[in-house]
Amino acid sequence: MTGIQLVAVAFAAVMAFLTYTAWRRGELDNRESLLWMAVWIALALVSLFPDRLRAVIAPLQVARLIDLVMVAGILFLAAVVFQLNRSLRRLESKLVQLVRSLALKEEPPC
Amino acid sequence: MSPIAVVIPARDEQGRVGAVVKRVRSEADGSTTSVYVVDDGSQDGTAAVAREAGARVLRHRVNLGKGAALLTGAEAAVKAGAQLLVLMDADGQHDPGDLSRLLEPIQAGRADLVLGYRLFTREMPAAMRLGNTVLSGLFATLFGVTLRDTQCGYRAVTAKALGKLRWSALDYAVETEMLVHAARAGLRIEEVPIATVYHDRYKGTTPVDGLRILANMLRWRLA
Numbered sequence: 001m002t003g004i005q006l007v008a009v010a011f012a013a014v015m016a017f018l019t020y021t022a023w024r025r026g027e028l029d030n031r032e033s034l035l036w037m038a039v040w041i042a043l044a045l046v047s048l049f050p051d052r053l054r055a056v057i058a059p060l061q062v063a064r065l066i067d068l069v070m071v072a073g074i075l076f077l078a079a080v081v082f083q084l085n086r087s088l089r090r091l092e093s094k095l096v097q098l099v100r101s102l103a104l105k106e107e108p109p110c
Numbered sequence: 111m112s113p114i115a116v117v118i119p120a121r122d123e124q125g126r127v128g129a130v131v132k133r134v135r136s137e138a139d140g141s142t143t144s145v146y147v148v149d150d151g152s153q154d155g156t157a158a159v160a161r162e163a164g165a166r167v168l169r170h171r172v173n174l175g176k177g178a179a180l181l182t183g184a185e186a187a188v189k190a191g192a193q194l195l196v197l198m199d200a201d202g203q204h205d206p207g208d209l210s211r212l213l214e215p216i217q218a219g220r221a222d223l224v225l226g227y228r229l230f231t232r233e234m235p236a237a238m239r240l241g242n243t244v245l246s247g248l249f250a251t252l253f254g255v256t257l258r259d260t261q262c263g264y265r266a267v268t269a270k271a272l273g274k275l276r277w278s279a280l281d282y283a284v285e286t287e288m289l290v291h292a293a294r295a296g297l298r299i300e301e302v303p304i305a306t307v308y309h310d311r312y313k314g315t316t317p318v319d320g321l322r323i324l325a326n327m328l329r330w331r332l333a
Contacts, residue, residue, distance in 0.1 A: 096174055096280065100182045103148070103168040104189075 001048075008047035016040040039076075113194070114143045114213070115187030118165070119179030120200035124154040130198075131163035133206040146187050147200065148179040156200075176263075177277055177284030188269050195272060197265045204264040205305040212266045215300040222271035222297040223288075225257060226264035226304035233306040241320040248324065249286065252331045255293045257301060261285055261315065261323075264304055271297050282319045283326045290330045 001009075016037060023033035046053060050065055062068045116134050120127045127147060134145050147160035151173030161167045168182055180197055187195055194216060198204040208226060215221035230239045242261050250256040263285055267275065274295040277287040292299055315323075 095172070096178055099170050099172055099174055100178060100185075103170050103182050104186055106169065 005047045005050075009044050012040040012044040012047065016044075113190075113192050114138065114196065115183075115190070115192035115194070116143060116145045116196045116198060116209075117180060117183035117187055118145065118147045118160075118198055118200045119150055119176050119183065120147050120152065120156050120160065121150045121173060121179075122152045122154050122156060123200040124152070124156045124159045126202045127156055127165075127200045128159040128163040130200055130202055130206065131160055131165045134198075134209065135164050137206040137209050144187065144190065144192065146183045148183040150174060150176070150179040160200075175280035175282075175284075177279040177281055177287075180284060181277065184272055188272065193269045195267050195269065197263060197267070199263050203307050205307060208264070208302070208304040211302050212264065212304070215302065216266055216268055220298065221300035222268050223275070223292050223299045224266040225259065225289075225299065225301045226262045227257075227259035227301045228262055228304060228306040230259075231306055233308060235308060237317060238308075238315070241315070241317065245286065245320065245323060245327070248327055249289065252327055253290060253293045255289070255299070257289065257299070259301075260289055262304070271295075279326065281322070282315045283323045286323050286327060287330065290327075 019028065019033055019036045019040065022028045023030070028036070046069065053065055053068060057063075057065060057068055060068065062071070116138065118127070118130065118134075131145050131147065134143075138145075145165040147157070147165040147167050149157040149160065149167055149169045151170050157167045157169055166186075168186055170179060170182065184195055184197075194213065196209060196212060198206075204226065212224050212226055215224045228234060230242065234242075242259055246257060246260045249260045261282075265285075265288075271292070274297060275288045275291045277284050277291065279287045289299075
C-alpha cells in the first residue's frame with residue numbers, strides 16, 4: 001500500500017467515525033448518515049483497490065486513474081456546494097420570515 | 111391630508127437616530143405623520159433612543175439588512191393606514207428639511223414615486239461618486255429610465271405604488287430593485303434635489319456592495 005492510499009483510507013475511517021457519532025447524537029438522520037457512509041466506504045474501496053476502476057477508464061476516455069478520481073471528486077463537490085447553497089437559501093428565507101413576523105407582532109400600539 | 115409614515119431603518123445608530131427622529135417630527139405635521147424606526151439587530155441602544163425621541167420602534171432580533179428593515183417598516187406603516195411613505199436613513203445623511211420637497215410631487219398628483227438626488231459634489235466621497243455614476247448609467251442602459259441618483263435612499267412613495275415595488279433584496283440592492291420594479295410597472299417617477307450630507311465615510315454602501323448591485327442589475331435585466 002502506498003502512502004497516499006494509507007492517507008486516503010485513514011481519512012475515510014475518521015470521517016466514517018465522525019458520521020457515526022453525528023448519527024448517534026441525532027445531528028444526521030438515517031438517510032444522510034447512509035449517504036455519507038457510502039461516500040467514505042467508496043473512498044476507502046477506491047483507495048484500496050484502484051485497479052478495479054481500470055475497467056471504466058477506457059469507456060470514459062479518461063487517460064489516467066487519478067484523473068477519473070479527480071473529476072469524480074470535483075463533480076461530487078459541485079453537487080454538495082449546490083445542495084448547501086439551496087439549504088442556506090431556504091434557511092435564510094425562513095429566518096427573514098421569522099424575524100420580520102416577530103418584529104411586526106411585537107410592534108407597540110400607537 | 112393623507113396619513114404619512116416616515117420609515118427609518120437603523121443599525122447601531124444610537125448616536126444619530128434620536129436627532130433624526132426629532133427633526134422629522136419637528137418638520138412634519140405631527141397629526142398626520144408617524145415615524146417608524148426599524149432597529150435591524152442593533153447591538154447598542156438604537157431602539158431605546160428612537161423610542162424616546164417619539165418613534166414607533168420595530169425590532170429585528172438579528173440583523174437582516176436594509177432591504178428587510180424597509181420591508182418590515184413599510185408593512186407596519188401600511189397596516190396602520192399610511193397612504194404615503196417616506197424612506198430615509200438613520201445616520202443623518204438625509205435632511206428632514208427636504209421632506210416637504212419630497213412629498214410635493216405626490217401630493218400634487220404628478221408622481222407615484224419621488225426620488226431624492228444628491229449633487230455629486232466633493233461632499234460625497236470620490237468612491238461613492240464613481241459608484242453612483244456607474245450604477246445610474248448602467249441602470250439607464252439596462253432599463254431605459256434615466257435617473258440622476260439611483261442609489262439615494264431618500265424616497266417617497268404612495269402606499270398603492272409600494273405594492274408594485276415589493277422587493278426581495280435584503281441588502282443595499284433594495285434601492286435599485288425598487289427602481290427596476292417601478293420602471294417595469296410604469297410608475298410615474300419624479301426626482302427632487304436634496305442636500306448631500308456625509309457624516310461617516312466608512313458606513314453604508316461599500317465597493318463590494320456596489321459590485322453586488324451591479325451583478326443584481328444584470329440578473330434583473332435577464333429575469
